[in-house]
Amino acid sequence: MACYGATGRAGQAFILALAILLTLGTCWPGTGAPDDRFSGAETGERVITAGVGCDPLPSWNDGPTKQAIMDFVARVTAEDSPDFVPVEERIATFDNDGTLWVEQPLYVQGIFVFDQVRALAPEHPEWQERQPYKAVLENDTAALASLSEEQIADMVLTVHAGTEQEEFIGAAREWLAEARHPRYNTSYTRLVYRPMLELMDYLRSNGFRVFIVSGGGVDFVRAFSEETYGVPRENVVGSSLEYEYGADGRLTRLAKLSKYDDAGGKPESIALHIGRRPIFVAGNSDGDLAMMRYAATGSRPYLNLLVHHEDARREYAYDRESHVGRLREALDEARALGWPVISMSQDWKRIFDDGTI
Numbered sequence: 075m076a077c078y079g080a081t082g083r084a085g086q087a088f089i090l091a092l093a094i095l096l097t098l099g100t101c102w103p104g105t106g107a108p109d110d111r112f113s114g115a116e117t118g119e120r121v122i123t124a125g126v127g128c129d130p131l132p133s134w135n136d137g138p139t140k141q142a143i144m145d146f147v148a149r150v151t152a153e154d155s156p157d158f159v160p161v162e163e164r165i166a167t168f169d170n171d172g173t174l175w176v177e178q179p180l181y182v183q184g185i186f187v188f189d190q191v192r193a194l195a196p197e198h199p200e201w202q203e204r205q206p207y208k209a210v211l212e213n214d215t216a217a218l219a220s221l222s223e224e225q226i227a228d229m230v231l232t233v234h235a236g237t238e239q240e241e242f243i244g245a246a247r248e249w250l251a252e253a254r255h256p257r258y259n260t261s262y263t264r265l266v267y268r269p270m271l272e273l274m275d276y277l278r279s280n281g282f283r284v285f286i287v288s289g290g291g292v293d294f295v296r297a298f299s300e301e302t303y304g305v306p307r308e309n310v311v312g313s314s315l316e317y318e319y320g321a322d323g324r325l326t327r328l329a330k331l332s333k334y335d336d337a338g339g340k341p342e343s344i345a346l347h348i349g350r351r352p353i354f355v356a357g358n359s360d361g362d363l364a365m366m367r368y369a370a371t372g373s374r375p376y377l378n379l380l381v382h383h384e385d386a387r388r389e390y391a392y393d394r395e396s397h398v399g400r401l402r403e404a405l406d407e408a409r410a411l412g413w414p415v416i417s418m419s420q421d422w423k424r425i426f427d428d429g430t431i
Contacts, residue, residue: 130272131144131272134421135422142377143379146354150374163350165353166285167286167352168284169356169357169361170286170312171289171358172359173270173362173381175266176389186294187233187234188210189253191233192210192211205217207229209221231329234291235315235328236327236329238325238326239327243293246294250262258428266427267381267422267426267427268426269425270356277354285305285352287365288313289339291313293327295310296310314332314335315327337360337363340364341365351369352376355369355376355378356379356381357404358381358401359399377413378408378413378414380404384417384418384419385425388425
């Protein structure tokens with residue numbers, strides 16, 4: 075006897091299965107097509123494959139992590155699901171360094187700052203004997219490794235100040251077009267994680283608004299976010315300097331920190347700039363834990379994803395003792411609470427968007 079109705083657990087399973095099919099859309103094997111809407115910029119050229127067959131995440135291996143993502147999206151987007159979330163509340167926030175692109179052997183913006191110091195050194199002869207500038211100019215790796223956060227902050231503020239926003243973004247774009255990663259010998263914007271690009275695209279196709287919430291400088295990330303990630307500049311939240319408006323109409327960046335957007339600063343900035351609590355958060359370090367806790371203490375369903383760098387062959391392996399992207403407390407908490415931890419070696423078929431690894 076054919077049965078077309080369902081109740082109880084069987085009915086819930088049917089609804090969930092139907093919702094998953096709906097999130098995938100109507101497709102047939104081999105119908106995946108290139109999506110070039112974000113390509114064409116020299117510093118961030120990329121093409122996204124909009125699903126191969128019925129798989130919206132073709133660079134992800136099948137397994138618990140991928141399934142957790144798809145199950146969550148299905149639950150919150152199906153109108154007859156008890157976990158349905160209205161479109162306006164579907165907010166996804168992604169960390170940048172180590173979550174969307176490579177952050178080893180040093181944060182990319184840190185390398186940018188060092189190059190700026192070298193470029194500006196002829197105008198500042200006093201830097202030859204003043205730390206931390208002396209260490210940068212002499213490429214003293216031991217001294218650089220021992221720099222305090224205050225010294226690094228002073229250097230960042232000094233070289234980033236005195237420009238207008240558009241001027242700074244232009245300088246960052248020029249640098250990104252020329253700079254090369256020391257290990258892979260390719261531009262940094264080619265070293266973005268292909269699986270995460272697919273994930274952002276998948277979320278957007280299901281009514282999510284995607285934001286980047288980074289501890290890095292907001293204007294530095296805005297220099298490449300649209301071309302590289304498809305994330306508009308207004309959807310980028312990050313650390314920022316104060317501005318001063320002059321009588322000549324210029325809005326100039328000052329050597330004064332306005333907001334450090336890391337750890338507890340992330341949920342504070344989300345509340346200030348986005349105005350809605352995220353239900354989907356992706357990060358990779360202890361600096362992202364507060365953002366994840368913020369999502370977890372809301373009234374709506376949520377999913378927190380933690381990227382674990384343990385693939386030394388294709389990328390890097392680091393966590394608890396790393397000087398960059400330290401992952402200790404967040405890793406323990408994710409495992410204790412059952413948040414999905416992405417194993418780069420097990421969950422990702424490929425790492426980078428440049429097509430080589």
